Amino acid sequence: MRTRPIALTLLVLCATTEALGATPALAVTPRAVTREDQRDVMVTIYNGNLGLVKDVRETRFPAGTSEVQFMEVAARIDPTTVHLKSLTDPASIRILEQNYEYDLLTSQKLMDKYVGKKVRLYQGDGTYHEATLLSTNGPIFEINGQIHMGQYGRLVLPALPENLVARPTLVWLLRNQTASPQRVEASYLTGGITWKADYVMVLNAADTLSDLTGWVTIDNESGATYKDAALKLVAGDLNRARDGRRDARALELAAKAAPAADASREFQSEGFFEYHLYTLDGRTTIKENQTKQLSLLAANEIPVAKQLIYYGAQDYYRNAYGMPISNQKIAVYLELKNSKENRLGVPLPKGKIRVYKADRSGSQQFIGEDWIDHTPKDERVRIKMGNAFDLVGSRTQKDWRKLASNLYEVEWEIALRNHKSEPQTVTVVEPVPGDWEVLASSHPYEKVEAHTLRYTIAVPKDGATKLTYRVRIHF
Numbered sequence: 001m002r003t004r005p006i007a008l009t010l011l012v013l014c015a016t017t018e019a020l021g022a023t024p025a026l027a028v029t030p031r032a033v034t035r036e037d038q039r040d041v042m043v044t045i046y047n048g049n050l051g052l053v054k055d056v057r058e059t060r061f062p063a064g065t066s067e068v069q070f071m072e073v074a075a076r077i078d079p080t081t082v083h084l085k086s087l088t089d090p091a092s093i094r095i096l097e098q099n100y101e102y103d104l105l106t107s108q109k110l111m112d113k114y115v116g117k118k119v120r121l122y123q124g125d126g127t128y129h130e131a132t133l134l135s136t137n138g139p140i141f142e143i144n145g146q147i148h149m150g151q152y153g154r155l156v157l158p159a160l161p162e163n164l165v166a167r168p169t170l171v172w173l174l175r176n177q178t179a180s181p182q183r184v185e186a187s188y189l190t191g192g193i194t195w196k197a198d199y200v201m202v203l204n205a206a207d208t209l210s211d212l213t214g215w216v217t218i219d220n221e222s223g224a225t226y227k228d229a230a231l232k233l234v235a236g237d238l239n240r241a242r243d244g245r246r247d248a249r250a251l252e253l254a255a256k257a258a259p260a261a262d263a264s265r266e267f268q269s270e271g272f273f274e275y276h277l278y279t280l281d282g283r284t285t286i287k288e289n290q291t292k293q294l295s296l297l298a299a300n301e302i303p304v305a306k307q308l309i310y311y312g313a314q315d316y317y318r319n320a321y322g323m324p325i326s327n328q329k330i331a332v333y334l335e336l337k338n339s340k341e342n343r344l345g346v347p348l349p350k351g352k353i354r355v356y357k358a359d360r361s362g363s364q365q366f367i368g369e370d371w372i373d374h375t376p377k378d379e380r381v382r383i384k385m386g387n388a389f390d391l392v393g394s395r396t397q398k399d400w401r402k403l404a405s406n407l408y409e410v411e412w413e414i415a416l417r418n419h420k421s422e423p424q425t426v427t428v429v430e431p432v433p434g435d436w437e438v439l440a441s442s443h444p445y446e447k448v449e450a451h452t453l454r455y456t457i458a459v460p461k462d463g464a465t466k467l468t469y470r471v472r473i474h475f
Helices: 109-115 249-255
Strands: 032-033 038-046 050-059 062-069 083-088 094-102 118-122 128-135 139-145 145-148 154-156 169-176 184-190 192-203 209-221 226-235 269-270 275-286 289-305 306-310 325-337 350-359 364-372 379-406 409-416 424-431 435-441 446-449 451-459 461-475
Touching: 032 050, 050 192, 083 094, 118 139, 184 209, 192 364, 209 275, 269 289, 275 289, 289 325, 306 379, 350 379, 364 379, 379 424, 379 461, 409 424, 409 451, 451 461
Parallel strands: 032 062, 038 226, 192 350, 306 424
Antiparallel strands: 038 050, 050 184, 062 169, 083 184, 094 169, 118 128, 118 154, 128 139, 139 145, 192 209, 209 289, 226 275, 269 275, 306 325, 325 379, 350 364, 379 409, 409 461, 424 451, 435 461, 446 451
């Protein structure tokens, strides 16, 4: 048959040895356990890019020793954490050997496997050329002693190479003592799946009450879909060994199935070890490469307190300043107590909280955001909103004396100016180093900590208030 230059336009696979007239080799086909055999799946997700999967499937294993393919597991599975047990007859199954096959099937990998081997190039009229694939960069073929590049036609391979799988697969050499159908559970840890909490707070006009909603956001890049899964979330700071090894058995209790009947689609919280466990009442499907949001909580008319805080700095006491320090920012915070009296009282997992408030037209406007840490019930949540626009502060060092070695006296004047049409209350927090005592002060103060001096200052509308105090410091 005469050969002619050809250009490759389409790559087609042929997985049968009969296509080249070869006789297939006799082999024992491994028992494949697929997602079609799945009867239940439970997923527990942790904050730190970690998930615990419990996959229950029903199948019949051959009696004796055989190879089993447990297919369609998470692509980012940690194979060292896999644990298999029979729920039907726990003593009947024993794993002798385990392999994790993750060399996934692609056209490029197929061609790479056939470099240096015989393939066929089919033409449109049904004829073909016997060729040796020399390189995939081109590709380059040897046909009847000649080197060909850029050919058209269909590239047909004689068989699927070993160690290429369509989906990530666990392969077990398994010893089974019974031929009866069994329900087995494979549990493992996987990366690529995580969750976080997001909160939305809406303030009232007076900044005294708020409505709070919480959402759970799940990102699944683990390489698997979990259909109708019983879902649990663990909030807390888990210590993880640096080599990535985990003990799946130690975490099994966190993934017990939730009842499917009378599901309210709400999360129930409970203490779990030194963490908190949130269980979804019902089932949900977490698709591969999906971001899913689920409602975590909703509470209305939660009392909040707005705080205006003017912070000082320790360096102010060590040096003499000849010029006033002007236009210093006054920080704005919101604080609430996570208690039943305030219509909360549930453990709040860490996350980002965004705050909105309606303007005069009634349209909600974004006014700030902050991160909150894991917050138990009856603890306080403080949210930094930003810096005040119409409130400014400045400080002037009225006196600075060095009385002896490491002994100083400093007098400060702090001016707070309010350009709002309502009076405001500003908390002045002054970090004072060393051993100190206040010698004179224009306003009452608190020594709240060993090195913290605090004032609560009323500032009239469209007015100003001056705070002065003198302190002696020994470093």
